[in-house]
Amino acid sequence: MAFYRTNLPTRELFSLVSVVIVLLATNINSVQALSFNFTKLTTANSGVTFQGDAQILPSGLIALTKSSPFPPGQYFTTVGRALSSNLVPLWDSATGKAASFVTSFSFVIDTTEGPITDGLIFFIAPPGTVIPQNSTTPFLGVVDSETSINRFVGLEFDLYRNSWDPEGRHIGIDINSIISTKTVTYNLVSGSLTKVIIIYDSPSSTLSAAIIYENGKISTISQVIDLKTVLPNTVQIGLSAATLTGESYSIHSWSFVSDLETTASYVSNI
Known part of the structure; x- marks a missing residue:
């Protein structure tokens, strides 16, 4: 898959995935499909459900957490989530087929x-x-720390090392737990734009991600996950953030395309 060809220039890599998304969107033959492309949002018709402290900024960006300056030495927890208002068909209980998505x-x-x-x-x-x-x-708005029953799959960008974390800031794949099954280093630069591309290839049951930093460097991570064994046949997707000290998390764009019948044939040829 293209994620491992990290010699591609950043612009070319992102353009390649954009073309794939367009191809997928124009070749959807099944009614069990979802696609969206959010850039600047408005409260009138955002297609996004907000939870907690998340909101649309006047600029049209999504703020996941409160970012008002706190008094010196005083910190307050803030957590927010933005979810697609539409449900995603993930797998067909009749055929056992799972969707691929980008x-x-x-x-x-x-x-x-x-x-x-x-x-x-x-x-x-x-x-x-x-x-x-x-x-x-540390539970990022997705895990109840008081129970072992948490049902989700996620790609986390962890800024703070807790007792269960590897050394340093990291990107991790999470399955029903905030303890990541696989991690790579996260090279955070405050205030810089980070682009993320995630592909789930149903035939190989592989979740892959490329993280593209503003300086052009790329990190990759992948994990074999049979989503049918982890999640129900219909799901919601979202972005969540949590903090104690007031750093801000703003989403500048978000696109998604999935198809239960035809996506895999395209994704596997990237």
Whole structure:
């Protein structure tokens, strides 16, 4: 898959995935499909459901957490999530076939307001998902720290090392737990734009991601996950962030395309 050909210039790589998304969107033959492309949003017709402290900014960007300066030495937890308002057909219970999908989003994390904590996550969860109890700060708004029953798959951008984390800031693939099954180093630069491309290839049951930094460097991560064994046949997708110290998390763009019948044939040829 193209994610491992990291010698591609950033612009070419992102353009390649954009072409793939267009091809997928124009070749959807099944009614069990979803596609969207969010750039600048308005409250009138955003197609996004907001939870917690998440909101649309006047600029049309999505703010996942509150970013107002806190008084010196005083910190407050803030957590917010933005979810696609439409459900995603993930697999067909009659045929056992799973969908493949491509999603991309870009974000900026600004850490100028205080010490760096917590992070951001793209997640897939059962329909009707809400912010769990006991899920602020290190649990990123997706995990209830008081129970072992958490059902989701996610790609996290973790800024703070907790007792269960590897050394340093990292990107991790999470399955029903905030303890990542696989990680790579996260090279955070405060205020810079990070682009993320995620592909799930159903035939190989592989979730792959490319993280493209503003300086052109690229990190990759992948994990074999049979989503049929983890998630129900219909899901919601979203972005969530949590912090204790006031760094801001803004989403600048987000696109997604999925098809239960035809996506895989295109994704596998990238």
